[in-house]
Amino acid sequence: MRRLVRRPRRMSSEPDGQPIIEFQKAGYRLPNGKVLLKEVTLAVPSGETLVLLGRSGAGKTTALRLINRLLEPSAGKVCVEGRSTLDWDPIALRRRIGYVIQESGLFPHCTVEQNVSLVPRLQRWPAERIEVRLRELLALVGLDQGEFLPRYPHELSGGQRQRVGLARALAADPPILLMDEPLGALDPLTRGDVRREFHDLQKRLRKTVVIVTHDISEALLLGSRIGLMEAGELRGVYSRKEFLNATEPLAAAYTAQLRALEGAGDRT
Amino acid sequence: MRLLAFVSQHGYEIFQATLEHVWLVALTMLLATAIGIPLGILVVRRPWLSKAILGTANVAETIPSLALFGFLLPVPWLGNRADRVAIAALTLYALLPIIRNTATGIAGVDRAVREAARGMGMTERQILFHVELPLSLSTVIAGIRVATVLTIGIATIAAAVGTGGLGEFIFRGLAMVNNSLILAGAIPAAALALAADFGLSLLERRLRPGR
Numbered sequence A: 001m002r003r004l005v006r007r008p009r010r011m012s013s014e015p016d017g018q019p020i021i022e023f024q025k026a027g028y029r030l031p032n033g034k035v036l037l038k039e040v041t042l043a044v045p046s047g048e049t050l051v052l053l054g055r056s057g058a059g060k061t062t063a064l065r066l067i068n069r070l071l072e073p074s075a076g077k078v079c080v081e082g083r084s085t086l087d088w089d090p091i092a093l094r095r096r097i098g099y100v101i102q103e104s105g106l107f108p109h110c111t112v113e114q115n116v117s118l119v120p121r122l123q124r125w126p127a128e129r130i131e132v133r134l135r136e137l138l139a140l141v142g143l144d145q146g147e148f149l150p151r152y153p154h155e156l157s158g159g160q161r162q163r164v165g166l167a168r169a170l171a172a173d174p175p176i177l178l179m180d181e182p183l184g185a186l187d188p189l190t191r192g193d194v195r196r197e198f199h200d201l202q203k204r205l206r207k208t209v210v211i212v213t214h215d216i217s218e219a220l221l222l223g224s225r226i227g228l229m230e231a232g233e234l235r236g237v238y239s240r241k242e243f244l245n246a247t248e249p250l251a252a253a254y255t256a257q258l259r260a261l262e263g264a265g266d267r268t
Numbered sequence B: 001m002r003l004l005a006f007v008s009q010h011g012y013e014i015f016q017a018t019l020e021h022v023w024l025v026a027l028t029m030l031l032a033t034a035i036g037i038p039l040g041i042l043v044v045r046r047p048w049l050s051k052a053i054l055g056t057a058n059v060a061e062t063i064p065s066l067a068l069f070g071f072l073l074p075v076p077w078l079g080n081r082a083d084r085v086a087i088a089a090l091t092l093y094a095l096l097p098i099i100r101n102t103a104t105g106i107a108g109v110d111r112a113v114r115e116a117a118r119g120m121g122m123t124e125r126q127i128l129f130h131v132e133l134p135l136s137l138s139t140v141i142a143g144i145r146v147a148t149v150l151t152i153g154i155a156t157i158a159a160a161v162g163t164g165g166l167g168e169f170i171f172r173g174l175a176m177v178n179n180s181l182i183l184a185g186a187i188p189a190a191a192l193a194l195a196a197d198f199g200l201s202l203l204e205r206r207l208r209p210g211r
Helices: A060-067 A090-095 A112-116 A118-122 A127-140 A158-170 A188-205 A216-222 A240-245 A249-267 B002-045 B047-062 B065-072 B082-107 B111-119 B124-161 B167-176 B179-207
Strands: A019-029 A035-045 A049-053 A075-080 A097-101 A176-180 A208-213 A225-230 A233-239
Touching: A019 A060, A019 A208, A035 A060, A035 A075, A035 A208, A035 A233, A049 A060, A049 A216, A060 A075, A060 A176, A060 A208, A090 A097, A097 A158, A097 B111, A112 A118, A112 A127, A112 A158, A118 A127, A127 A158, A158 A176, A158 A188, A188 A216, A208 A216, A216 A240, A216 A249, A225 A240, A225 A249, A233 A240, A233 A249, A240 A249, B002 B047, B002 B082, B002 B124, B002 B167, B002 B179, B047 B082, B065 B082, B065 B124, B082 B124, B111 B124, B124 B167, B124 B179, B167 B179
Parallel strands: A049 A208, A049 A225, A097 A176, A176 A208
Antiparallel strands: A019 A035, A019 A075, A225 A233
């Protein structure tokens, strides 16, 4: 089992204690002047799983897309491994960052094998290395390779698609993983399964992960810290314990919702 | 029955004219595809060019074909040979459906798919060749299909400038008020159009991406 998982490589460009992702008063405004993100300052240390929690439109996805430079900050800056994203070659930057989105974004015209091996192929890995990696990855996300490699995305269930999406994001072993509502499109039961598996996986992989979600229970299970977002602002960053006891009205609203759910569970 | 007699008498001539016709259409489609697909990509990638490209193609489409052949005759090099004029004019007609369908196909690629491709660190070129074009192939083929059927029809008019092909029979028949002669050109042309339509629709269906 241990051999399946690569030990995280320490990055030479990143001295100890330095955050691997850092927002420095980063903001994003649309060309029409609408502000999607206001002066967010946030540091994500290496190996952490940070969850950005908030309703839709709170600016979570915008923040995420600033990290891999799908968007460029209109104010302040975002640094990855100590360098502003604007100083990175965007292609090189994105290849160091796995990206998983809702609905997985798998290529419908490619088989699972072609989807997962895409980044290694673009980086011209030798064929044998790709094959070894494919086997590792499918085992990692719990899919039988003989069965799934030749399939097309439309032949998979939602949960399987999401696993393949995760395998694809992890293919070139990027130190950072960004996930945008990765479980949003799944039914509740599958969601629970995939969530638990991801939780176990994350404990082994020790990557730096930023997850966007609007689901409080997901945030508490997956996140080592929770960043609460509302109306384009980061309202605060909490550990799990801090979040449950937070007095911030929005945090309190989320915990109240959670308690209500748990209460309903107790009665049945 | 005079038609049957005509066909049995002039079978070889009809066959040759059909070949000429196919040759004319094939060259036109090759050219129109080679020009139309890159223009379609430009329409999506450079929105400020889209009006100019689509506008020009639209205008070309509205010029009566006989007049277009006439306009091109005095153009140097082109006007020297009838088949050059014909192919140039036919290509202009065939462009619009190909440009439009290429643009529609690429613009219709699922946003999540494009977003994922960018997020994975694919370059614009890689996204185009590995994702957008393969995914819009069936739409592009549909455009080529429309253009081919159109070209087969208009190519009969090209006979007016002396390119040969099935239009020869039609023009001769018109001049001589001979219906069998007209039909000897029209029927094979219609058959060609139907065959091209059917063949390309099969291809189109095969290339349609999953789901």
